[in-house]
Amino acid sequence: MILYNRKSNRGKGIIKKLSGEPYHIINILFAGVIVLVLLYSGFFSPEKDNYPVVCVHEKLTGEPCFSCGLSHSFSLIVRGRIEEAYEWNQYGMRVFLFFIAQLFFRLDFLRLSLKRPENRKQLIVYDSISSGLIFLISFWPFIASIFKGISQLF
Amino acid sequence: MEDVKNNSGQNLGIAALVTAIITFVLAVIPCVGLIAVIPGIISIILASVGLSQAARSNAPRGMLVASLIIGVIASLISVSQVFVAANIAKNSDKWPDEIQNIVKDVQDDVVKDLEDANISIKIESNGEKVEINASTQNKEKEQKLEELEGVNTQENDTLQQKK
Numbered sequence: 001m002i003l004y005n006r007k008s009n010r011g012k013g014i015i016k017k018l019s020g021e022p023y024h025i026i027n028i029l030f031a032g033v034i035v036l037v038l039l040y041s042g043f044f045s046p047e048k049d050n051y052p053v054v055c056v057h058e059k060l061t062g063e064p065c066f067s068c069g070l071s072h073s074f075s076l077i078v079r080g081r082i083e084e085a086y087e088w089n090q091y092g093m094r095v096f097l098f099f100i101a102q103l104f105f106r107l108d109f110l111r112l113s114l115k116r117p118e119n120r121k122q123l124i125v126y127d128s129i130s131s132g133l134i135f136l137i138s139f140w141p142f143i144a145s146i147f148k149g150i151s152q153l154f
Numbered sequence: 155m156e157d158v159k160n161n162s163g164q165n166l167g168i169a170a171l172v173t174a175i176i177t178f179v180l181a182v183i184p185c186v187g188l189i190a191v192i193p194g195i196i197s198i199i200l201a202s203v204g205l206s207q208a209a210r211s212n213a214p215r216g217m218l219v220a221s222l223i224i225g226v227i228a229s230l231i232s233v234s235q236v237f238v239a240a241n242i243a244k245n246s247d248k249w250p251d252e253i254q255n256i257v258k259d260v261q262d263d264v265v266k267d268l269e270d271a272n273i274s275i276k277i278e279s280n281g282e283k284v285e286i287n288a289s290t291q292n293k294e295k296e297q298k299l300e301e302l303e304g305v306n307t308q309e310n311d312t313l314q315q316k317k
Contacts, residue, residue: 022168022217029172055185057239065184065238139182146182146231149238 023113023124031106034099041074046088066145070095091141098138105131162211163218166204170221173197177228187235194229201225 044051051072057065073092076085085092109127113120136143174197180190201222208215275286 022164025168026172029168030175033172033176053186056188057184057235060239067183067185070183070185135179139179142182142184145184145238145241146234149241150234152241 027110163204163207167217170200174224181232190232197225
């Protein structure tokens with residue numbers, strides 16, 4: 001009974017620590033979103049082709065865009081069919097790696113923030129810079145397509 | 155004396171920041187970029203409400219300002235996906251064709267409506283009234299012609315046979 005109470009108090013303490021700091025809540029929420037993305041990739045199969053997300057560009061113009069086949073690519077990567085994933089979308093792998101890296105980042109930064117609360121501000125700065133850089137590297141083809149679209153119209 | 159930390163608008167700040175960052179990632183992906191303007195607007199609203207709450211109670215505003223800035227940039231990126239769509243359409247030449255087809259359909263509809271139109275002109279001068287009714291309907295024209303001639307027009311309209 002005493003052991004149960006101790007465990008219960010410890011659990012409450014962790015929850016209090018996690019919910020007291022916005023950075024912790026944000027990390028947990030993003031980790032949850034990334035897990036949902038992975039579950040989405042695992043749940044919808046490339047064979048059935050039952051993906052709920054449709055390309056707005058393809059609907060409007062009738063032509064596929066740079067990110068078409070990304071869901072297919074994710075599903076194939078989750079199933080270990082890497083070569084097929086590249087065939088569906090050549091940028092699928094780098095975007096998928098971004099999500100995986102972010103999942104590890106969220107969990108690791110959360111752990112570090114709980115372990116060393118005195119360095120939290122420094123951690124947030126490191127987190128923002130590193131995540132921003134990884135985002136730029138992973139999504140660069142899509143960002144470039146936006147710039148290209150704007151520059152060609154003017 | 156212990157400082158009392160005021161957290162007014164902090165929960166809204168968390169919600170706004172999470173929504174803004176998700177919007178930012180979605181806005182960059184061309185397939186769903188245009189739709190991302192919806193969560194973008196939601197994040198801006200959440201941040202604005204949070205900011206007003208924080209301003210009233212003099213609470214920290216760093217996270218709220220950050221989420222507002224990210225939300226606005228993400229929404230702008232989302233809107234700029236229109237240019238990507240236009241670029242794709244420009245390269246494919248499909249969109250202009252579709253627009254041309256739509257214009258042609260509208261033109262045909264207007265011409266068809268005009269063909270079936272009834273025109274009525276009323277002129278009133280010094281107490282005299284003149285009313286002219288004209289119809290462009292082909293069937294009515296044929297009927298009037300038959301009434302005037304009193305016979306079948308198709309048989310008599312063959313001038314070569316009379317010669």
